[in-house]
Amino acid sequence: MPIVTIRAVEGRTVEQKRKLAKAITEAVVRDFEAKPEAVTINFFDMPRENVAKAGTLFIDQ
Amino acid sequence: MPIVTIRAVEGRTVEQKRKLAKAITEAVVRDFEAKPEAVTINFFDMPRENVAKAGTLFIDQ
Amino acid sequence: MPIVTIRAVEGRTVEQKRKLAKAITEAVVRDFEAKPEAVTINFFDMPRENVAKAGTLFIDQ
Amino acid sequence: MPIVTIRAVEGRTVEQKRKLAKAITEAVVRDFEAKPEAVTINFFDMPRENVAKAGTLFIDQ
Amino acid sequence: MPIVTIRAVEGRTVEQKRKLAKAITEAVVRDFEAKPEAVTINFFDMPRENVAKAGTLFIDQ
Amino acid sequence: MPIVTIRAVEGRTVEQKRKLAKAITEAVVRDFEAKPEAVTINFFDMPRENVAKAGTLFIDQ
Structure with a gap:
């Protein structure tokens, strides 16, 4: 804990997930x-x- | 919001999801x-x- | 199963939940x-x- | 209800899921x-x- | 990970949660x-x- | 969508949630x-x- 779950439409690359995981973790820590x-x-x-x-x-749509 | 999540055993068709998404949304709105x-x-x-x-x-089973 | 989860801002009455639970269940069954x-x-x-x-x-907001 | 959800890294076998589902259900019942x-x-x-x-x-990692 | 989520009707005591958390964790580990x-x-x-x-x-009900 | 869910132990203030919601949203947008x-x-x-x-x-603990 904390546990962060992100639901998004498929198509994001591993690199996008890599960056977002890092950024969100830093925000949660801070x-x-x-x-x-x-x-x-x-x-x-x-x-x-x-x-x-x-x-x-x-x-x- | 509201956010509605439906977990169901796989096998439902797109047409079934299309109908259910419409019906649930109408119910939530009403x-x-x-x-x-x-x-x-x-x-x-x-x-x-x-x-x-x-x-x-x-x-x- | 199916399991339907509804997240909504608090304030809905029991009667509203009662009606929506019934309507969603009927839609899922159908x-x-x-x-x-x-x-x-x-x-x-x-x-x-x-x-x-x-x-x-x-x-x- | 109760509803138990397990998120785990992929790779577990059906047999592992079979055993765990049985064990968790017995624990919840007890x-x-x-x-x-x-x-x-x-x-x-x-x-x-x-x-x-x-x-x-x-x-x- | 693994993350186990249990949704149950309210009313369970801390002691019940304590026992179940222990039992489920042991099952997941095994x-x-x-x-x-x-x-x-x-x-x-x-x-x-x-x-x-x-x-x-x-x-x- | 995207939908971001954060489970954390209670005790965080509204100001902490305000800051984190802003930071996570900016990260998701970027x-x-x-x-x-x-x-x-x-x-x-x-x-x-x-x-x-x-x-x-x-x-x-």
């Missing part, structure tokens, strides 16, 4: 006074057919 | 007085080996 | 061909200080 | 006084590029 | 070959008005 | 190329009796 090794991050790559906004799937 | 564009829906397709009930995986 | 007794719904009432959009907490 | 058929378990297999600790992706 | 200190457990105590089965809130 | 208004953040304040590591509740 603003929530956590130790770096206590911060776990989980990404979920969501297929566009599995996400909807305003009742419409992303594949239909 | 019953929770939310704006349609504020409603996000996420589906998770669960492999049958990743779900258990009463201690038994779905692939074994 | 569109995902699930048995009613297999559908579980969980609401999370989110305090306004625990939700942010565009980087701003709801209590500050 | 310690939380739940009926076995009320206990649902969901596994999420996390790719190593989707998990970070201390700001570093597991694929980089 | 069956998923994880180190004990890598296993995190989160309980969510769900109010009975926030859970529904078969379209009916638990407070109405 | 690294995941998302629009600010598309980024939703949810905090869950976990009671110390509801979190365990290595099989021991935080209230017992």
Whole structure:
């Protein structure tokens, strides 16, 4: 703990995840006074057919 | 917000997700007085080996 | 399964949750061909200080 | 309910999931006084590029 | 990682959570070959008005 | 989407959440190329009796 979970539409590269994991961890350490090794991050790559906004799937928008 | 997450055993078609996303969004807008564009829906397709009930995986039932 | 989770800003009444739980369950049964007794719904009432959009907490918007 | 969700790095076998689902269900039934058929378990297999600790992706550790 | 999340209707005592956290951690260590200190457990105590089965809130059953 | 969820032990102040929500949103916008208004953040304040590591509740550590 803290545990940070990011759900985003699939397509982000490993390099993008690498940078974001680093940036979020630094922010959690600074603003929530956590130790770096206590911060776990989980990404979920969501297929566009599995996400909807305003009742419409992303594949239909 | 609101954010609605549906975990279901994999196998549902895009058309089934399309209909359900529309129906749930309409229900949230009506019953929770939310704006349609504020409603996000996420589906998770669960492999049958990743779900258990009463201690038994779905692939074994 | 299916398991439906709804995160919404706190303040909805029991009657609102009652109606929405019924409506969502009916939609899941119809569109995902699930048995009613297999559908579980969980609401999370989110305090306004625990939700942010565009980087701003709801209590500050 | 209860609903138990396990996120673990991918690579566990079906047999490992089978054993763990059984063991966790028995523990929930015993310690939380739940009926076995009320206990649902969901596994999420996390790719190593989707998990970070201390700001570093597991694929980089 | 692994991260285990248990959602259960509120009312369980600290002693019940203490026993279950211990038992689940032992099972994860044994069956998923994880180190004990890598296993995190989160309980969510769900109010009975926030859970529904078969379209009916638990407070109405 | 993206949706970022942070589970942390309770006790963080509103000001801490305010700063972290801003920092994480900026990181997601920059690294995941998302629009600010598309980024939703949810905090869950976990009671110390509801979190365990290595099989021991935080209230017992």
